[in-house]
Amino acid sequence: MSTDHQRFSLENQAASIASYAEAEGFEIVKSYVDAGRSGLSAAGRLGLAQLLADVIGGQADFQTILVLDVSRWGRYQDTDEAAHYEYLCRSRGVAVVYCAEAxxxxFAGSIVKHLKRVMAAEYSRELSAKVRAAKRLNAEMGHTSGGPAPYGFCRKTFNPDGTEDRLLRPGERKSRITQSVRYAPAGEAETAVIRTIFRLFVSKGKRQADIAQLLNRKGSFWTDGSPWTKERVGRVLRCELVTGTQAFGKSTHHLATPVQHHPRGAWATTQVMKPLLSQRLFSAAQGRLRELDGLYTQTEEEMVEGLRRIARREGKVTCSLIDAEPGLHGSRAYISRFGSVGRAYRLAGLPLSAVKRGRHEDGSKLSRAEVLDGIRRLYETHGRVDVALYMADRSLPSLRHIDAEFGNLSAAFRQAKVPHTWGRRPHYKDLTGERCEGENILSGPKGGRYFLSMKGIKRYDV
Known part of the structure; x- marks a missing residue:
């Protein structure tokens, strides 16, 4: 069966097949079921796949396959596909029998069977054309076909006479099949956020990631209360509903063929509500989005050269620096293009130590023994070890890694068996007057005293 609405289809088929088996003297030993799967393609039909695997692999403990009719074997648009699967079974000595069709x-039986397959395929084509026409008519009338509402909008049900019924909460459906569902603005607060996003993106030239951070700091969150992200801001900027129009015909997916996406200029639109902002502002946002999307026309060499440019200017390369670099892809684009950011670094001739400290050239982490050897090497070079010297050596891993492996840096120094100056003080005061208690302090260059915290290393007067 192809949909959950045909919930009794499987039971009816099983009952008809059982009656046929009893009348013809068959014993049913096993059943293969594809519940909620379309017969247009073999893709996703796990029951059919298991059946063919058992037959071809010689594991079938039966001699005959009973199918209700040709359409249940499959409504393949290429009728040779149905004949191919049937031939595979016959070639292994397993016959395919259609219970409702003799x-x-x-030669005559082969012709009739082929005609039945053509009719089954034609039925799907005709039904598909009717469904497409009905969906397009609904879209032209401003109805929505389903799915959650975009940010800033809600779903409302309307009766056949056009009167408004009620507001639908997330996950709710219309109560009667004769009703229709349409989008409407969710409220002034969400509308204000949408206008802020467009103003910051177009007038202020803010990046989508920066806009998300600004909204999160202000306490304006997504519909479900989760933080804004770059992708969510992009969805708002591309939402046609903000102009009061509903777009449809964005893609086509006919008869199990691959989805074909159409350019924005080929979309159809219909007016469904009053606009939340001007068409001019929306068009300006789409123009800037196209400019940003144009970055993806950069070649791999241009992307690699961008990493070298960051390294020359900053002395290092990080994902945050890549994302902040104007005119350059984001770090995610490097992952999708090169497979990993580390591979892009190697192509740029940059050691991974320039990006993430305490790593091998292949990006793997240092072992505990390698970390302890690095601490001993640091002591042999400088005659002492402390936090400042440790942090200055980028061949050693981060403090977060040390905390995870050793507990803290002092424990790592002790396990490396190197003398170090690391004391405890009940009170000390930093240069700005902030007081701290019960923390580790240590001697540093030029007799200074340093405090190690999660925010880094700070110098303190004790």
């Missing part, structure tokens, strides 16, 4: 073994 086909002879001769």
């Amino acid at each position: 086909f002879g073994d001769g």
